[in-house]
Amino acid sequence: MSEKARLKRGQVLYRDGEPSKLFYRCETGLLRVVKVTTRGRPITVRHILPGDFFGEEILEAKPYQHSVEALTRSTITSFQIDELSEHLMRQVAVSFSDQLRRAMLHEYHLQIGDLRERVIRYLLELVDTPLGGENEDNDLYLRCTHELIAEGTSSTRESVSKIIMDLKQEGLIETGYRQITLKNLDVMKVMARPPMVQEVQ
Template sequence: MTREALTTTRPREPRRFARGDVLLFPGPADGVWQLLDGLARVQTVDADGNGLTLRYVKPGDFFGEESLVGGRRDYFVEAVSGVTVARWRVDELDDALREALLASFARTTADLYRSLRRWSGKRLKARVAAELLALTDTPLASCDEHAPTVVHVTHDDLAAAVGSVRETVTKLLGELQRSGAVVVGYGKVTLVDPASLRSFADGAQHGGVADGEAQNTVPMRNPNTPPRLRSLKP
């Protein structure tokens, strides 16, 4: 079942959130949620209040799955763009919704496996390149067959997605720009040479900042503090 098909399940009390709104906070599970449009991200935070992106939620995807087992939520969900969501109580899930949930979980698991491979086996520059390529399949990307794809993402958000800090990601983006793979702008990255960027993502090209210098290794604490709002600075 495709993500487009998943969004055809009947919504219950759809709600609209603006970019930057926090949809869910850590706490008791309160139902299963589905993203109907836009883009959201599941985040946790470190001791300084910096967000660490665990996964992106795309249209048709579900979150809040801990409700199925009566678990407690230990993450935030933030709207990356304007979003519409629907919520169901567990006892409202009919066969069609359960099938949609299963398909969504299978897709999410596959995405998480790919993310784990990036984190465990690749240098930070490769993870940044892979993250930019992954974002081309989200509402953050502007695609035109006659122009390069533009990903509207800040350096802060890229750092949260790859487990690093803004300063290091800025340096790595500069290296990717000097290689001719991307052009870095204000709050956006233009993918001028996707083949070269994929080569970096696959680890075929090396060099640059070592992982040990790049990762944000501050232990996570205070999990009930929301991620601090990010500026639009690149």
């Protein structure tokens, strides 16, 4: 029988190498799929948004190939493998098609432009997830750390911190504890070029 569970921010649901026992769907919040490099550096492989299925290794009876961590308070539903009806599998297929598209777009962004452009693109990507929000001045913001941005842009925390400081000095963003506010969205979209979703189908 499927069961719902709540995850705290920073909680790891399962780790790379653990036996796959359940299949999951994210109901609320934001999670990320993480792989650790041979040098011990975590890399964000993809984000898991509400409606996304994950834990696909169980479909092949393989151990989990990545770790999954909650970036916000999240709610998930777990399924036993024998609960995956034909109707549910159709939903799974649509979900993984969408996740593949997003993962390919994310990988494209990592390969194009310098680190400054990659950081700006990642900020624009994250602001449209449950990490993002809108304040009373109608400015978009996101709750994240420099370390999270570094792991999502295949960079280092020190390099990201310098770019964040430069963007702040240029008046493009404001920073607070675990929060970045985007003050000039139109300029940042131009700086993030090559263009994003609309030109990468």
